[in-house]
Amino acid sequence: MGDDQSIFSMIIEGEIPCHKVYEDDLVFAFLDINPFSPGHTLVVPKESTRTLDKLSDESAEALGRVLPRISRAILRVTGAEEFNVIQNNGPNAFQSVFHVHFHIIPKMKDGRGLTFPFKSSPIDHEEAEKLATSIRELLD
Numbered sequence: 001m002g003d004d005q006s007i008f009s010m011i012i013e014g015e016i017p018c019h020k021v022y023e024d025d026l027v028f029a030f031l032d033i034n035p036f037s038p039g040h041t042l043v044v045p046k047e048s049t050r051t052l053d054k055l056s057d058e059s060a061e062a063l064g065r066v067l068p069r070i071s072r073a074i075l076r077v078t079g080a081e082e083f084n085v086i087q088n089n090g091p092n093a094f095q096s097v098f099h100v101h102f103h104i105i106p107k108m109k110d111g112r113g114l115t116f117p118f119k120s121s122p123i124d125h126e127e128a129e130k131l132a133t134s135i136r137e138l139l140d
Contacts, residue, residue, distance in 0.1 A: 006099035008044050026062035036105050037112040039078040044101040051089040055100050071104050080106035084114045
């Protein structure tokens with residue numbers, strides 16, 4: 001596989017079989033082959049980009065439009081009422097396939113689904129204000 005070729009690119013191109021649930025000109029979605037729960041779906045842009053920050057606005061808009069629609073369908077089919085949407089960027093952030101992708105993972109009443117040992121710490125308000133200001137300046 002080339003630098004921009006991933007297993008997801010091969011799935012999108014039909015070189016590797018999958019259980020497709022959605023496709024349009026910019027987005028492809030299919031069931032995960034190692035699901036955390038029934039209905040665990042991967043939603044990927046057809047654009048071959050490693051991380052979300054490198055994704056084109058056009059692909060990002062397309063993903064934003066279909067994620068809620070796909071989520072609703074998954075919830076209806078699985079009977080789940082809750083779910084996680086996870087998106088990782090880079091190996092230290094637990095990304096294992098280097099093609100932007102979102103996981104939609106239903107949380108089942110029997111406990112199947114995603115579990116985390118979440119660890120957070122109290123915010124440093126002074127540092128937070130500096131960060132927020134810097135981010136706002138870049139977005140303006």
